[in-house]
Amino acid sequence: MELKEKIGNKQARIGIIGLGYVGLPLAVEFAKAGFEVTGFDVDTSKVEAINAGHSYIGDVPSDDVDCAVKAGKLKATDDMSKLHDMDAIDICVPTPLRKTRDPDLSYVVLAVDAVRAHLKPGQLIILESTTYPGTTDEVVQPALEQGGLKAGKDFYLAFSPERVDPGNATHTTKTIPKVVGGVNDISTELAADLYGSIINTIVPVSSTQVAEMVKLLENTFRAVNIGLVNEIALMSNRMNIDVWEVIDAASTKPFGFMPFYPGPGLGGHCIPIDPFYLSWKARQTGFECRFIELAGHINGSMPAYVVDRIGEALNSQKKSINGSRIHIFGVAYKKDVSDMRESPALDVLELLHRRGAVLSYTDPHVPTLEHGELSLKSVPEAQAAKGIDCAVVCTNHSVFNYAAMPKNFPLVVDTRNALKNVDADNIFRL
Numbered sequence: 001m002e003l004k005e006k007i008g009n010k011q012a013r014i015g016i017i018g019l020g021y022v023g024l025p026l027a028v029e030f031a032k033a034g035f036e037v038t039g040f041d042v043d044t045s046k047v048e049a050i051n052a053g054h055s056y057i058g059d060v061p062s063d064d065v066d067c068a069v070k071a072g073k074l075k076a077t078d079d080m081s082k083l084h085d086m087d088a089i090d091i092c093v094p095t096p097l098r099k100t101r102d103p104d105l106s107y108v109v110l111a112v113d114a115v116r117a118h119l120k121p122g123q124l125i126i127l128e129s130t131t132y133p134g135t136t137d138e139v140v141q142p143a144l145e146q147g148g149l150k151a152g153k154d155f156y157l158a159f160s161p162e163r164v165d166p167g168n169a170t171h172t173t174k175t176i177p178k179v180v181g182g183v184n185d186i187s188t189e190l191a192a193d194l195y196g197s198i199i200n201t202i203v204p205v206s207s208t209q210v211a212e213m214v215k216l217l218e219n220t221f222r223a224v225n226i227g228l229v230n231e232i233a234l235m236s237n238r239m240n241i242d243v244w245e246v247i248d249a250a251s252t253k254p255f256g257f258m259p260f261y262p263g264p265g266l267g268g269h270c271i272p273i274d275p276f277y278l279s280w281k282a283r284q285t286g287f288e289c290r291f292i293e294l295a296g297h298i299n300g301s302m303p304a305y306v307v308d309r310i311g312e313a314l315n316s317q318k319k320s321i322n323g324s325r326i327h328i329f330g331v332a333y334k335k336d337v338s339d340m341r342e343s344p345a346l347d348v349l350e351l352l353h354r355r356g357a358v359l360s361y362t363d364p365h366v367p368t369l370e371h372g373e374l375s376l377k378s379v380p381e382a383q384a385a386k387g388i389d390c391a392v393v394c395t396n397h398s399v400f401n402y403a404a405m406p407k408n409f410p411l412v413v414d415t416r417n418a419l420k421n422v423d424a425d426n427i428f429r430l
Helices: 002-008 023-032 044-051 062-070 080-085 106-117 135-147 185-196 208-238 243-250 274-284 290-315 344-354 402-408
Strands: 013-017 036-040 074-077 088-091 124-127 156-159 178-182 202-204 325-329 358-362 368-371 374-377 390-393 412-414 427-429
Touching (some): 013 023, 013 106, 023 036, 135 156, 156 185, 178 208, 208 274, 208 290, 290 344, 344 358
Parallel strands (some): 013 088, 124 156
């Protein structure tokens, strides 16, 4: 088989559509392995950055991009006609939710339309974008077959869910096992061969729908368990119990328990969004996903609860949110990254702004912040204590010197247990 041989000897030309948190690391990994890789993106600033040897993703060093470009193994373009020259095409575009919490496949559809316009026999097409079970078979395959070529025979089609964890130096593109499911055995085999050339462990499954469901189970598992522990945190506050102490003690059990931690809400592209793809698909079959919907409700209410705790903290000093100077530590959705997608800190800031707070923030990974009516710049940590009525820990960045905060701030609302070893009356915990 020509494509199998090309993959085996690293002669297959790889196209990656979407050069974000998933696509760029994948493109660099293929280039490192010796493949000739072309990245496709409608964002010309990304195209220009890559061709200049610069990375805009924290987990991908610019040196890696620069070396790949200079070696002639990586280039980027916004010219979709060059898809015709590719032997394998990986689609890594966003799949957000609409305001109605219905799936928004518009980016996938645009990418598939571009591939269809330049599809040729023998190509391997892989969708990585997280979506509901059935998308590959029901949306992607019919669209690609409109030109007369048949999936599994004239070209090959598979789904392989992305498993990216921004900021995680231990689990990387190369070391995270890769699930692969094709529309037939040949498609699965070729996709497994392709990924097997750059990833240590490949996990073939029986169909595209199983592969799609795997990703949704992984993220729904986290969303539901985070929803549970957030509810335990709300309950513990009513009972005057330290939820963090409870979790730490429960974590000593060597079986039957996995610790999850409460926080100001869910962030990132996956966990706040993906479970609703599953619940939407389930509703099409008449099935109601009660756990998923309830977890979404609890997790979505956490920013408002944080604002209520800020109000309680200020009230203890006979102050109101209106007019108070409130400083946020960390606005990225998780520690030590710059990723702002779905960050709960944005909701906290917006709610505080509506209630008249004077806002500022510190986040070395996010130098500027534009959100709604807010336009802010990160304040250096050393200057953050000046004239502030209340500090709020929203993201537990490791660079912050949290131990010194009670000395500098009259009030601290700690949503991440950053000050777990500090006992002071002015600390209000989640």
